[in-house]
Amino acid sequence: MDNIKSYVQEHKDRFISELIELLKIPSVSADSAYSQDVIDTSEAVRASLEKAGCDRVEICDTPGYPIVYGEKIIDRNLPTVLVYGHYDVQPPDPMDLWTSPPFEPVIKKTELHPDGAIFARGACDDKGQMYMHVKALEYMVRSNSLPCNVKFMIEGEEEVGSKSLGWFVEKNHEKLQCDVILISDTGMISNQQPSITTGLRGLSYVEVEVTGPNRDLHSGLYGGAVANPINVLAKMIASLHDENNHITIPGFYDKVEELTMEERAEMAKAPFDLDQYKKALDLDDIYGEKGYVTNERNSIRPTLDVNGIWGGYTGEGAKTVIASKAFAKISMRLVPHQDWEEITELFTRHFESIAPSGVTVKVKPHHGGQGYVTPIDSIGYQAAAKAYEESFGIRPVPVRSGGSIPIVALFEKELKSKTIMMGFGLDSDAIHSPNEHFGIFNYLKGIETIPLFYKYFVELSK
Ligand code: BES
Numbered sequence: 001m002d003n004i005k006s007y008v009q010e011h012k013d014r015f016i017s018e019l020i021e022l023l024k025i026p027s028v029s030a031d032s033a034y035s036q037d038v039i040d041t042s043e044a045v046r047a048s049l050e051k052a053g054c055d056r057v058e059i060c061d062t063p064g065y066p067i068v069y070g071e072k073i074i075d076r077n078l079p080t081v082l083v084y085g086h087y088d089v090q091p092p093d094p095m096d097l098w099t100s101p102p103f104e105p106v107i108k109k110t111e112l113h114p115d116g117a118i119f120a121r122g123a124c125d126d127k128g129q130m131y132m133h134v135k136a137l138e139y140m141v142r143s144n145s146l147p148c149n150v151k152f153m154i155e156g157e158e159e160v161g162s163k164s165l166g167w168f169v170e171k172n173h174e175k176l177q178c179d180v181i182l183i184s185d186t187g188m189i190s191n192q193q194p195s196i197t198t199g200l201r202g203l204s205y206v207e208v209e210v211t212g213p214n215r216d217l218h219s220g221l222y223g224g225a226v227a228n229p230i231n232v233l234a235k236m237i238a239s240l241h242d243e244n245n246h247i248t249i250p251g252f253y254d255k256v257e258e259l260t261m262e263e264r265a266e267m268a269k270a271p272f273d274l275d276q277y278k279k280a281l282d283l284d285d286i287y288g289e290k291g292y293v294t295n296e297r298n299s300i301r302p303t304l305d306v307n308g309i310w311g312g313y314t315g316e317g318a319k320t321v322i323a324s325k326a327f328a329k330i331s332m333r334l335v336p337h338q339d340w341e342e343i344t345e346l347f348t349r350h351f352e353s354i355a356p357s358g359v360t361v362k363v364k365p366h367h368g369g370q371g372y373v374t375p376i377d378s379i380g381y382q383a384a385a386k387a388y389e390e391s392f393g394i395r396p397v398p399v400r401s402g403g404s405i406p407i408v409a410l411f412e413k414e415l416k417s418k419t420i421m422m423g424f425g426l427d428s429d430a431i432h433s434p435n436e437h438f439g440i441f442n443y444l445k446g447i448e449t450i451p452l453f454y455k456y457f458v459e460l461s462k
Pocket residue numbers: 125126158159160161162185186187200203367401402403404405406
């Protein structure tokens with residue numbers, strides 16, 4: 001047990017089987033049918049932190065799902081790392097597209113994971129990545145090499161907007177005081193080119209409802225004579241982008257930070273293979289905002305996407321009907337300086353203004369959060385870069401991600417600490433999709449890299 005590499009080699013089978021047990025519990029936060037499973041998962045996380053060597057572990061009740069808090073304080077004068085993660089997972093549907101059941105984890109080899117990957121909902125997002133931190137702590141405690149204080153805060157509502165966590169953080173500044181926040185809930189470019197996530201996009205999520213006639217109508221008797229809410233909704237949605245795929249909502253781009261040509265040139269250095277990208281998605285071409293390349297479109301540019309649309313008859317066969325109502329769920333990914341509440345306002349005003357007479361429109365805001373950018377000259381970033389360089393043998397590159405972890409901006413505001421996002425997943429790991437998986441290589445590399453972060457963070461803090 002002299003170093004982390006040999007410790008991982010010696011204990012890897014147990015690390016894998018423990019994660020598999022955690023993945024068997026279907027902690028789907030969006031669906032109340034699973035509420036007992038979500039609670040059971042918080043218990044399992046609590047037990048794992050106790051076993052790994054935290055001195056104090058608590059289940060903190062909230063208006064929603066519990067937050068698991070654990071700490072090991074070795075010396076108040078030393079720095080403190082706060083680890084954040086989530087134990088809830090996305091719903092597994094569509095079920096029939098899984099090649100093995102989502103809550104019966106199995107190890108299978110893939111092209112990008114020749115050593116095998118664990119297939120299960122939550123394998124990568126975020127149980128697998130969160131559990132790397134638990135096992136890294138276990139190593140540091142057992143080998144007596146934990147160089148500073150550590151706090152864990154693992155929540156169960158990330159996939160539904162982290163409402164209770166916001167409440168908890170506001171009430172617990174003292175308890176959560178720390179020098180850096182460490183999260184593994186993002187990805188990296190590839191196993192050959194590690195990267196550190198330096199940016200997350202913000203999010204505004206809304207649901208819209210278009211109502212026409214007061215009841216569903218015969219599409220022959222009334223078709224052509226009244227507004228069809230589904231036709232109208234489709235037209236309204238289509239008008240939200242222009243021919244260059246710019247978003248047409250007035251004011252939408254006002255606060256968008258434009259990167260300099262130098263910054264864009266820097267970004268373009270990250271390895272990216274367009275042919276492989278298309279091939280992995282079975283696409284004959286890519287699509288997006290004019291004037292930007294793929295890696296910009298999905299990170300430094302804001303977007304608007306319909307996530308779901310429904311209304312009318314979708315059952316077997318045909319039914320001739322004009323529906324009374326049509327609905328859609330729409331997400332807008334935002335970039336730094338765009339305020340999510342302001343964007344939600346702009347969207348609402350615009351969407352209502354483009355509704356033709358003959359229908360009424362309702363916009364219901366769901367949740368959202370601000371974007372985030374972390375500097376690369378901070379001690380935390382430097383420590384993370386050194387840790388990856390040592391464990392992968394390659395210097396990692398900074399990358400802004402297109403995903404969102406809305407609570408990160410709130411952490412900075414409330415706790416005044418920077419967040420470092422040390423992700424070990426790959427974009428192809430199918431998070432939120434059927435057949436989500438997490439490479440065994442990635443899981444073990446994560447466990448290996450994390451203690452190095454602690455070591456360098458403390459060294460650089462001196
Ligand atoms: N872990 C993801 C976010 C992520 C994944 C960021 C990969 C960067 C790279 C997180 O669990 C997630 O899914 N977030 C949601 C937002 C949330 C409010 C539901 C998202 O990005 O859609």
